[in-house]
Amino acid sequence: MDSKQPGGSTGHAWRSALALGLVALIGTALLAGIQQLTRKRIEAQERRAVLAQLGQLVAADRYDNALHDDRFTFTDNRWFPGGREVTVYRARLHGEAVAAVLKLVAPGGYNGDIHMLVGINADGTLTGVRVTAHKETPGLGDALETARSHWILGFSGRSLSDPQPSGWAVRRDGGVFDQFTGATITPRAVVMAVRQALEYFSANKEMLFAQPAEPGNP
Amino acid sequence: MKPAYRSIFLDGLWQRNTGLVSLLGLCPLLAVSGTVVNGLGLGLATTLVLVFSNLAVSLSRGILRPEIRIPAYVLIIASVVTATQLLMQAWLYDLYKVLGIFIPLIVTNCAIIGRAEAFAARNAPLPSIMDGLATGLGFCLTLVLLGALRELAGRGTLFSQAGLVFGRWGDQLQISLIADYPGFLLAVLPPGAFFGLGLLIAGRNFLHSRMAGQSPQHAIIGGVNETPSTA
Numbered sequence: 001m002d003s004k005q006p007g008g009s010t011g012h013a014w015r016s017a018l019a020l021g022l023v024a025l026i027g028t029a030l031l032a033g034i035q036q037l038t039r040k041r042i043e044a045q046e047r048r049a050v051l052a053q054l055g056q057l058v059a060a061d062r063y064d065n066a067l068h069d070d071r072f073t074f075t076d077n078r079w080f081p082g083g084r085e086v087t088v089y090r091a092r093l094h095g096e097a098v099a100a101v102l103k104l105v106a107p108g109g110y111n112g113d114i115h116m117l118v119g120i121n122a123d124g125t126l127t128g129v130r131v132t133a134h135k136e137t138p139g140l141g142d143a144l145e146t147a148r149s150h151w152i153l154g155f156s157g158r159s160l161s162d163p164q165p166s167g168w169a170v171r172r173d174g175g176v177f178d179q180f181t182g183a184t185i186t187p188r189a190v191v192m193a194v195r196q197a198l199e200y201f202s203a204n205k206e207m208l209f210a211q212p213a214e215p216g217n218p
Numbered sequence: 219m220k221p222a223y224r225s226i227f228l229d230g231l232w233q234r235n236t237g238l239v240s241l242l243g244l245c246p247l248l249a250v251s252g253t254v255v256n257g258l259g260l261g262l263a264t265t266l267v268l269v270f271s272n273l274a275v276s277l278s279r280g281i282l283r284p285e286i287r288i289p290a291y292v293l294i295i296a297s298v299v300t301a302t303q304l305l306m307q308a309w310l311y312d313l314y315k316v317l318g319i320f321i322p323l324i325v326t327n328c329a330i331i332g333r334a335e336a337f338a339a340r341n342a343p344l345p346s347i348m349d350g351l352a353t354g355l356g357f358c359l360t361l362v363l364l365g366a367l368r369e370l371a372g373r374g375t376l377f378s379q380a381g382l383v384f385g386r387w388g389d390q391l392q393i394s395l396i397a398d399y400p401g402f403l404l405a406v407l408p409p410g411a412f413f414g415l416g417l418l419i420a421g422r423n424f425l426h427s428r429m430a431g432q433s434p435q436h437a438i439i440g441g442v443n444e445t446p447s448t449a
Contacts, residue, residue, distance in 0.1 A: 138403070
């Protein structure tokens with residue numbers, strides 16, 4: 001049965017093609033089924049994960065709108081060069097602007113992009129900053145994570161006037177923010193990105209809250 | 219257990235352990251073994267894939283001619299891995315986020331296509347499932363041991379973030395063996411994975427030669443062939 005000359009007859013070739021097609025068909029059908037079954041649940045999980053992150057920056061009792069859906073994504077090369085996308089989540093209470101959370105990417109980490117959430121109250125003070133994904137060196141740059149150090153919590157309550165603009169830098173650059181032992185580049189990238197987000201917010205606050213929501217991919 | 223199943227099981231778990239003897243799938247093994255929980259998560263996902271890909275390959279062995287078997291196996295394994303990925307995303311979302319790219323990369327673990335070709339393609343479904351289970355558990359065991367070694371040396375804890383696999387009650391499982399442990403960076407970084415794996419391979423060879431009644435000097439350096447060295 002196992003003829004050793006491949007393609008010896010077109011019959012074999014057809015049967016092989018059919019068998020391969022059958023395998024592909026079964027595989028595709030299986031995946032389509034599983035995708036249908038899990039789609040709703042995966043969406044819910046993604047939503048829960050995003051809300052859990054946002055919840056660290058804006059407490060749930062401070063707003064009454066659907067924070068996860070009241071968002072839009074934009075690119076603005078003047079403020080965020082390189083076509084980096086920024087997503088804004090708006091928290092409102094009785095229709096009044098309470099706070100916005102900017103999901104953005106800080107360039108210039110020691111080891112690539114640092115993905116962050118920057119929460120800003122309507123009055124321009126920071127509700128807080130969190131790093132959601134980074135590739136900084138374990139043991140040095142990863143002091144960004146709340147599980148490793150409290151450094152990132154030091155941003156809460158700060159604004160463009162606290163410290164003064166000249167102080168918005170790490171200590172080594174003459175600013176007020178600590179660098180961590182052995183790592184200057186990582187905190188510098190984060191401080192710069194937070195400052196940028198604050199400046200963008202103060203310049204574009206009206207637009208940020210007026211822009212209609214455009215739910216798409218989270 | 220019938221003797222045949224017993225030998226299949228011991229074979230996958232010990233005699234040709236994927237990580238320690240065949241040295242297959244080292245990329246995920248080295249990359250994801252930072253903690254016990256990460257290792258366990260990837261190990262279980264790989265086991266699931268091995269069981270179902272072996273089953274599918276075994277079932278299709280009648281209709282697949284030799285010249286198309288490799289593309290067919292690739293299709294089967296890719297489907298099973300994608301299905302596993304979707305299921306993890308739906309039910310173990312946080313773990314899925316932590317393991318990230320290494321879930322889809324299970325596709326490239328040579329151990330899986332290796333078992334399809336070497337075992338499932340010429341055996342009935344039940345022994346093939348058993349072979350997949352044993353190989354997967356052997357891989358999982360290596361991942362967990364290496365994870366334990368690195369987590370303990372690197373952070374002084376065990377089972378940190380166990381909630382990722384076991385749900386909320388898992389968070390109580392974390393054991394901090396050494397209070398105020400300063401951390402040992404080398405164990406956490408990639409070189410630590412190589413050192414740890416080397417130690418595990420040496421330990422396994424030592425035990426293996428002890429059980430076979432040889433002196434350790436004649437131990438086999440982890441290789442694909444388990445034939446005793448003639449040197």
